[in-house]
Ligand SMILES: Cc1cc2nc3c(=O)[nH]c(=O)nc-3n(C[C@H](O)[C@H](O)[C@H](O)COP(=O)(O)O)c2cc1C
């Protein structure tokens with residue numbers, strides 16, 4: 179499979195071609211392609227004049243990056259301390275069970291990716307789940323079921339929230 | 344608009360203040376990430392609609408502000424100038440608020456906050472205990488301004504400190520003032536900010552760098568996010584003043600990737616500051632130039648550590664280095680660099696504006712000023728609170744926080760994040776300041792306060808933090824990398840009730856090796872969560888080891904779920920919810936849990952409305 183190159187080219191023109199741009203370039207690549215494809219990493223290395231090994235090292239060190247494509251619906255369950263003491267673990271276990279995948283995995287149909295994050299900064303409403311860019315606070319098992327139902331029919335974030343309130 | 348002198352800035356301010364005076368009532372809607380999560384965008388939209396319907400768009404202003412702190416009650420709406428406080432506002436309420444409160448001056452009772460202690464309805468923001476016990480030096484502006492409007496910040500007196508400093512104060516005097524104020528870094532270590540600046544100013548080498556640490560890796564803390572989202576100009580102004588004092592022309596803000604709104608508002612603020620001549624070349628015509636670049640982090644806890652953060656800014660992996668030479672001398676690109684936390688920077692304009700003598704009056708002997716805490720966990724009023732240093736923990740948790748959730752018993756409060764510790768009831772009267780918390784075996788850290796009740800297991804909490812650190816350790820040095828792995832394994836054993844009392848000795852020995860031998864503060868402070876729980880909650884460890892019990896009912900290998908027969912109504916909710924199909928019983932009859940099949944997932948407990956599930 180060859181990937182479209184236009185987004186990459188555009189990203190590369192945004193930053194000066196030097197090592198300090200590496201993380202920002204990779205972040206934009208991750209956003210544009212939903213992961214860091216190896217073939218593009220090679221090109222990033224060339225463009226920024228950074229050794230390939232260094233690019234791979236950075237791409238595998240930081241949690242923001244993934245070498246595997248992410249699902250269409252990215253579910254991030256907070257496992258920060260505030261969420262942990264308010265029952266975040268149960269929410270994670272329930273997502274795992276219902277989606278049939280482990281933390282960090284994507285369903286075989288490419289629809290869902292399940293991830294754990296260390297605090298998304300809305301600890302006052304623990305436990306918290308972020309689905310794509312929508313935050314859900316005070317999560318319960320019931321709410322979780324409603325979220326999954328809403329994402330199955332690919333509703334917009336607001337409609338999904340209305341449904342879960 | 345490009346301001347070319349501090350006088351021009353002053354004139355602009357007076358002009359804005361005059362405009363505001365003759366101005367109208369304001370509906371402020373909180374739009375911090377917390378309230379966004381409760382759907383505040385729809386609330387603002389509904390207000391806009393309602394004002395239009397009533398032809399009031401000209402007379403009433405809607406202001407979407409940063410976080411007010413009382414996230415538990417969001418979305419929050421405050422009607423100014425009266426200060427009427429409405430909580431948990433739904434879009435459907437907007438119409439009524441406009442028609443009743445704005446047009447007829449009537450208060451809508453069902454949206455008011457009820458004091459859980461006195462059961463009284465409170466109308467005004469200033470009467471609510473959550474707010475009136477606080478001292479909102481740094482955080483106070485949040486509720487009064489639109490963070491994307493530089494004019495709002497200027498109206499409230501913003502950038503005046505910078506203007507004065509640039510024309511009439513020598514950099515050395517700025518540093519003296521900050522030193523004298525007693526300001527200590529809010530990012531964790533509590534190092535004197537003035538001394539740090541002085542060393543950097545004196546250090547050899549050009550250029551010098553100014554960096555703002557907005558990595559906020561401590562899970563459970565979100566004050567830096569709220570400051571950047573709600574009042575980005577205060578941080579920017581602090582950084583410019585610092586740059587002037589130290590002699591730097593390049594600044595960086597390193598922000599967590601998980602904080603998109605903070606990045607957005609910060610970028611808007613930087614663009615506006617440039618447009619107004621407050622950032623960039625020849626700031627306010629003073630000849631001093633300084634600019635700021637925003638860098639998004641890669642999501643690694645260790646990157647909050649100063650040397651790892653600088654490596655990350657250089658585009659490298661975030662591994663710390665040994666600090667034989669301090670970063671103020673040899674930091675980013677091996678140049679002298681000053682790194683301070685978001686909240687530290689935000690304190691600077693206030694200190695310059697009001698003076699070190701004024702600032703020193705707040706706080707304790709060795710910890711001056713206020714501190715913003717993120718109050719979370721099993722407490723009634725979760726949110727952000729700003730209090731003077733030295734206030735007892737009890738006041739924060741019980742007076743401001745309104746006590747423990749569901750009336751349960753207080754067990755511990757965790758402070759300082761993964762590098763901190765858990766403090767018991769007996770420590771509640773301690774004044775909160777840097778040194779007292781360290782002495783008690785915890786630390787101030789970035790200001791997370793996570794309250795735990797009797798259903799929180801201390802062994803589980805220690806295991807949680809060690810697991811967190813195990814995943815976040817960069818792996819460069821052996822004591823941290825291998826020590827955490829062993830520590831985690833031993834705690835796992837304890838949570839299964841395995842191992843003997845000897846395990847505790849092993850843990851203590853290992854902790855001491857890690858404290859002494861690790862390369863950076865991540866490894867050196869990693870034992871804190873374990874050592875503090877061992878110090879204050881040893882009995883609970885022993886209960887696991889000797890009696891094979893988890894008193895809090897958390898550690899799965901040691902607990903059993905059963906149905907409390909008197910309470911069970913036979914509603915079949917738990918039976919349907921049980922993923923293991925371990926619950927039997929007909930409708931309207933008492934249910935039973937088969938503990939052979941039960942996986943102890945806790946779903947029955949979560950769904951039961953009748954308190955009929957017993958965990959022991
Ligand atoms: C593992 C580790 C993580 C840290 N994370 C943060 C952080 O997220 N934010 C922060 O401001 N300081 C953090 N620090 C402290 C910084 O190293 C540094 O001391 C601080 O940013 C200096 O600023 P201050 O003097 O204003 O506190 C961390 C330290 C360590 C060892």
Ligand code: FES
Nearest residue numbers: 256258261298301
């Ligand atoms: S701990 Fe979950 S959002 Fe902070």
